[in-house]
Amino acid sequence: MTLDELRPDHRATVVALEIRGVQRRRLMDLGLLPGTEVRVDMTSPLGDPTAYLVRDALIALRRSQARAVHIEVHDDEPGRR
Numbered sequence: 487m488t489l490d491e492l493r494p495d496h497r498a499t500v501v502a503l504e505i506r507g508v509q510r511r512r513l514m515d516l517g518l519l520p521g522t523e524v525r526v527d528m529t530s531p532l533g534d535p536t537a538y539l540v541r542d543a544l545i546a547l548r549r550s551q552a553r554a555v556h557i558e559v560h561d562d563e564p565g566r567r
Contacts, residue, residue: 487559489538490552494526498557505554517541518555 492498500522503510517540518524527537527544535546547555 487557488553489524489547489555489557490536490549492524492526492557492559494529496559497523497525498559499523500555501558502556503554504556505551509551509554513551513555516545517543524555524557 487498489498489500500518500520502520503513503518505513522540525539527539529536533549535548536552537544537546538552
């Protein structure tokens with residue numbers, strides 16, 4: 487499953503980044519590393535971009551960027567931390 491498929495108020499853990507170069511580095515600099523917990527916080531009215539809570543920071547990603555982040559959804563959904 488990829489991050490763009492995660493539903494609001496659900497949590498997941500980053501498993502892998504399927505992107506290279508500068509864009510990969512940007513995602514890593516934003517805290518999207520394997521093992522990191524992430525949650526959908528809000529979506530824009532048109533659905534793109536989406537705001538995610540990552541390591542106590544709110545980041546916005548376009549659907550095309552979120553599609554490169556592979557995740558594992560937590561079993562205890564939905565939930566806030």
